[in-house]
Amino acid sequence: MPKVGMEPIRKAALVKATIVEIGRVGSLDVTVSQIAKRAGMSSALAHHYFGSKEDMFLAAMRHILSLYGAEVRGALTAAHGHEGRLRAVVLANFSAGNFRREVIGAWLNFWVLAQTVPQARRLLRVYQGRLRSNLLASLRPLAGARATELAEGLGAVIDGVYLREALKSGAPDGRAAAGVALNYLNSQLKDFSK
Amino acid sequence: MPKVGMEPIRKAALVKATIVEIGRVGSLDVTVSQIAKRAGMSSALAHHYFGSKEDMFLAAMRHILSLYGAEVRGALTAAHGHEGRLRAVVLANFSAGNFRREVIGAWLNFWVLAQTVPQARRLLRVYQGRLRSNLLASLRPLAGARATELAEGLGAVIDGVYLREALKSGAPDGRAAAGVALNYLNSQLKDFSK
DNA sequence: TTTTTTGTTGATTGACGAGTCAATAAACTT
DNA sequence: AAGTTTATTGACTCGTCAATCAACAAAAAA
Numbered sequence: 001m002p003k004v005g006m007e008p009i010r011k012a013a014l015v016k017a018t019i020v021e022i023g024r025v026g027s028l029d030v031t032v033s034q035i036a037k038r039a040g041m042s043s044a045l046a047h048h049y050f051g052s053k054e055d056m057f058l059a060a061m062r063h064i065l066s067l068y069g070a071e072v073r074g075a076l077t078a079a080h081g082h083e084g085r086l087r088a089v090v091l092a093n094f095s096a097g098n099f100r101r102e103v104i105g106a107w108l109n110f111w112v113l114a115q116t117v118p119q120a121r122r123l124l125r126v127y128q129g130r131l132r133s134n135l136l137a138s139l140r141p142l143a144g145a146r147a148t149e150l151a152e153g154l155g156a157v158i159d160g161v162y163l164r165e166a167l168k169s170g171a172p173d174g175r176a177a178a179g180v181a182l183n184y185l186n187s188q189l190k191d192f193s194k
Numbered sequence: 195m196p197k198v199g200m201e202p203i204r205k206a207a208l209v210k211a212t213i214v215e216i217g218r219v220g221s222l223d224v225t226v227s228q229i230a231k232r233a234g235m236s237s238a239l240a241h242h243y244f245g246s247k248e249d250m251f252l253a254a255m256r257h258i259l260s261l262y263g264a265e266v267r268g269a270l271t272a273a274h275g276h277e278g279r280l281r282a283v284v285l286a287n288f289s290a291g292n293f294r295r296e297v298i299g300a301w302l303n304f305w306v307l308a309q310t311v312p313q314a315r316r317l318l319r320v321y322q323g324r325l326r327s328n329l330l331a332s333l334r335p336l337a338g339a340r341a342t343e344l345a346e347g348l349g350a351v352i353d354g355v356y357l358r359e360a361l362k363s364g365a366p367d368g369r370a371a372a373g374v375a376l377n378y379l380n381s382q383l384k385d386f387s388k
Numbered sequence: 389t390t391t392t393t394t395g396t397t398g399a400t401t402g403a404c405g406a407g408t409c410a411a412t413a414a415a416c417t418t
Numbered sequence: 419a420a421g422t423t424t425a426t427t428g429a430c431t432c433g434t435c436a437a438t439c440a441a442c443a444a445a446a447a448a
Contacts, residue, residue: 004415004424026309027222031405042427047407105309112306114361115220115299124361153374157347160354167308167318180347187381198445200395225435236397241437 010049011059013039018060023102028057028109054117061110061123064103068127071095072134082138086185089134093158094178099165101172108166131155143192150188157181204243205253207233212254217296222251222303248311255304255317258297262321265289266328276332280379283328287352288372293359295366302360325349337386344382351375 017039021030032053036046050056072092079088092098114121132151139147161177211233215224226247230240244250266286273282286292308315326345333341355371 006425010425027306032407033405043406044408044427044429045425048426051407053406108306108309111357111360112221112302115302121361128358128361149374149377153351153378156351156354156358156374157378158354159357160350160352163305163353163357164322164350166305167315167322180343180350183343184347184351184378184382187385188378190385191381198394204395226437227435237436238397238399238438239395242396245437247436 007049010039010041010045013041014046014049014056015060015063018056019064019106020102022060022109023105026105026109028113032056057110057113058117058119058123060106061113061120064106064110065123065127068092068098069130071097072130076134082141083189085138086135086142087182089131089138090154090158090181090185091178093181094161094174096174099162099172099174099177104162104165104172107162128155131158142189153188154181154185157184201243204233204235204239207235208240208243208250209254209257212250213258213300214296216254216303217299220299220303222307226250251304251307252311252313252317254300255307255314258300258304259317259321262287262292263324265291266324270328276335277383279332280329280336281376283325283332284348284352284375284379285372287375288355288368290368293356293366293368293371298356298359298366301356322349325352336383347382348375348379351378 014035017035018030021035021038022028025034031043032046033043035056036043039046046056050059072089075088075092075095076085079085110120110124114124132155135151135154136147139150143150158181161180165172165177208229211229212224215229215232216222219228225237226240227237229250230237233240240250244253266283269282269286269289270279273279291297304314304318308318326349329345329348330341333344337344352375355374359366359371
């Protein structure tokens with residue numbers, strides 16, 4: 001049975017299963033067996049490919065983060081003007097790929113993981129830094145000295161909307177969620193429109 | 195040694211210890227022994243007063259929530275006018291009593307708990323509902339039909355700022371945090387000033 | 389003063405779960 | 419063909435921890 005070249009396939013399956021299970025259970029208290037089972041293999045194999053459960057968590061985080069990054073980059077290439085780019089970044093945060101139950105649940109739990117695991121904290125900081133500089137790049141020409149606080153505020157709204165969504169039930173409404181953040185943006189920009 | 199009337203004292207000590215330990219460890223993976231030790235008693239006694247660990251968590255949540263509620267109510271009695279009351283509510287969220295490391299850490303983890311434990315979810319919903327109606331009461335006269343979305347947005351900023359604070363290190367700066375939320379409020383209200 | 393209630397803990401139980409190991413087998417290398 | 423690497427798992431170890439129990443002590447009630 002052993003076909004060679006399984007490693008990337010197994011790893012990808014495990015990463016996906018990790019995210020799904022964390023989202024399903026709603027906490028980091030998922031067993032390696034649960035994850036492995038969902039990924040269609042034994043827990044021993046999971047340990048074989050990832051040294052530890054923590055490694056699995058970190059890989060899952062990196063995966064979500066890189067999907068997120070790709071989505072933002074993609075949105076940016078299609079956007080024009082400072083304001084357009086701002087909107088694009090905000091919208092990307094609530095795109096169909098990112099703003100899903102399981103992913104939202106995973107985010108929340110990664111935040112908790114970052115309290116304990118330095119590596120996880122670092123990853124989250126990288127994400128925050130990127131979001132921040134993306135926003136600042138377009139915000140500075142529009143808001144000058146106040147750009148920093150606006151970026152901070154926008155970031156907080158986005159994270160807050162994610163957090164609150166985790167408490168709701170039913171399918172997330174990305175459009176509505178994005179509306180809350182865009183609303184903030186519009187109102188702030190109005191102060192500089194002329 | 196057994197002095198009568200220990201129950202409330204022991205329970206209070208446990209609740210306090212629970213919050214501190216969750217904040218310190220940064221997750222819900224605290225053992226009953228850890229909590230009991232910090233509260234100065236055996237784990238058996240902790241189980242004697244609270245039936246289970248989950249009960250302890252819920253009691254800790256209720257405690258934080260009631261402190262929070264008291265703080266908001268207090269701030270409201272001293273505030274004048276719709277705008278004043280709005281600011282008071284926002285500020286209360288970042289008061290010295292609420293916006294502390296351990297409490298912030300506990301909040302984050304209670305949010306996670308709410309994913310799993312229905313009782314915890316209910317408690318969090320009650321808090322959200324109160325915040326919402328407090329904001330709406332003062333927002334409606336100022337923003338009319340848009341009051342709902344503003345309340346939603348303001349709530350998201352507040353939660354977002356809490357969330358982000360959990361990632362930072364060092365003593366939380368309540369003033370700066372409140373500034374982010376107030377900034378949002380001011381900007382939105384400007385749209386209705388005349 | 390007996391009895392009951394309240395406070396308290398050390399020791400134990402029972403379950404669960406991360407990580408390891410030994411064994412098996414297919415696929416490549418030489 | 420012999421040897422090595424890669425894939426795969428069932429069984430096992432070892433630790434941890436929530437929850438319970440048995441036992442002891444002091445206070446309050448009878």
